[in-house]
Amino acid sequence: MEQTLTRQQASDAVLDLGWRFLLGSLRAAVPVGSLAEAAAVATRAVAACGDDADGHLRVDLRSDRVVLALQSLSRGEVTGRDVDLARRVSTAVEHAGSPSTGALQxxxxxxxxxxxxxxxxxxxxxxxxxxxxxxxxxxxxxxxxxxxxxxxxxxxxxxxxxxxxxxxxxxxxxxxxxxxxxxxxxxxxxxxxxxxxxxxxxxxxxxxxxxxxxxxx
Structure with a gap:
């Protein structure tokens, strides 16, 4: 799970989930209708990551979207664990809307x-x-x-x-x-x-x- 992935491997692993590989991290933007909804999405994402949240997940909350980033922070790389967390987070927040790539840069x-x-x-x-x-x-x-x-x-x-x-x-x-x-x-x-x-x-x-x-x- 802690094996470092190549750029191709990381991109391929999350492409169908709506996540994208950018500068050594996996990123997804979840559309929301309010800041309160954004906070709820963030809470579900953190819960989905469990004990791995602090070492892998970063969250940016806005009133119209939540930008999620996953990376093995101590190493500055994407590993198999980050891909697993992306799947878990996607399942946890899927009712809020499909991740969008348009807000990612x-x-x-x-x-x-x-x-x-x-x-x-x-x-x-x-x-x-x-x-x-x-x-x-x-x-x-x-x-x-x-x-x-x-x-x-x-x-x-x-x-x-x-x-x-x-x-x-x-x-x-x-x-x-x-x-x-x-x-x-x-x-x-x-x-x-x-x-x-x-x-x-x-x-x-x-x-x-x-x-x-x-x-x-």
């Missing part, structure tokens, strides 16, 4: 650096962030701000932006978002890394990557 900030070790402590201190479990990035301990990751540069690049956004989407939502961005005046800079990532830019060349889990295993 995670934002990362990518910082290009020549000496990652030299700048990483600064970003951790100024943002109040902590080391990402099992990775080289930084995460908000409160789970509110975007994750930070550092991209190794081999030489200075003074004529392009060195901090850009990465938006992680469910793999079956990426094409629609890219089309919407282009329709809104953006352009596709490169699809060479697809389906892991597409590079888009606004009219002045500021870049963002649309990313998915695919093409990374």
């Amino acid at each position: 995670l934002l990362e900030i990518a910082i290009d650096a020549l000496d990652i070790a030299a700048i990483r402590p600064f970003w951790a201190a100024v943002l109040g962030y902590a080391a990402e479990p099992g990775g080289g990035g930084l995460v908000d301990p409160a789970g509110q701000g975007p994750a930070i990751w550092f991209q190794q540069m081999d030489e200075p690049r003074p004529h392009r932006n060195r901090i850009h956004f990465d938006l992680c989407l469910p793999h079956d939502e990426a094409a629609g978002r890219i089309a919407a961005a282009q329709a809104a005046g953006g352009r596709l800079v490169s699809s060479a890394g697809a389906p892991a990532f597409w590079i888009l830019a606004d009219a002045e060349g500021n870049e963002i990557c649309i990313t998915t889990w695919q093409g990374r295993d």
Whole structure:
């Protein structure tokens, strides 16, 4: 049950449940009609996870939805136990409505650096962030701000932006978002890394990557 799953294994295991694999976690959004209903859904999700709730489950309550996330938090990975918990949670909250993928997305900030070790402590201190479990990035301990990751540069690049956004989407939502961005005046800079990532830019060349889990295993 504690075996770490590949991205493909994790995605395949929960796809039919309405959950999606995003940035090392399983996520689902359950539609609700009020904050009171959201609290009831959260209570059922916690009960379904039992003693594993504190180590695996995170819940974000809104008046129109509950976003559920499962990950083996101490390891920063998805394991077989997380998949089992996703099934149990889905059964426990199914009468509230089928999980939706439309409300699922995670934002990362990518910082290009020549000496990652030299700048990483600064970003951790100024943002109040902590080391990402099992990775080289930084995460908000409160789970509110975007994750930070550092991209190794081999030489200075003074004529392009060195901090850009990465938006992680469910793999079956990426094409629609890219089309919407282009329709809104953006352009596709490169699809060479697809389906892991597409590079888009606004009219002045500021870049963002649309990313998915695919093409990374």
